Amino acid sequence: MQEKGIQVDKNFNEPADHLAIQLDFLGNLIIRSNELEQEAHMEVALAEQQAFIEQHLLTWVPQFSENCTKFDEFGFYASVAELLVAFCELDSHYLAND
Structure with missing residues (x-):
């Protein structure tokens, strides 16, 4: 993340591999790629x-x-986690041109 100029807020008391941080990093990669012209x-x-x-x-x-x-x-977090797996798999296949 540091090579992309992204740092974890020092007040965020979770490890750098926390799901929220990982997804935020992916979001930053997506936003930055949308800003590219070449x-x-x-x-x-x-x-x-x-x-x-x-x-x-x-x-x-x-x-x-x-x-x-x-x-x-209750099933809420299980459903959200299943959706996340499906999104990651779908996005990976899309990005790999599968």
Whole structure:
């Protein structure tokens, strides 16, 4: 994140791999790629997004979703986690041109 000029607020008392931080970072990558004008730069930015999803989010979010399903009696967090997994998988496939 630091190489992209993004730092975690010192008042945020969670580790850098907290889901909120990871998703905020992905959001920043998306916003920055939408600001690019040259297609070559856009391709690099989209590849970075896809790599981040594959190498970071999809390495643990599916297991997180399964745990939410096991322990969330009401089902709200389990549903949101399932939606997040589906979004990450769909976005990764889209970015990889699958």
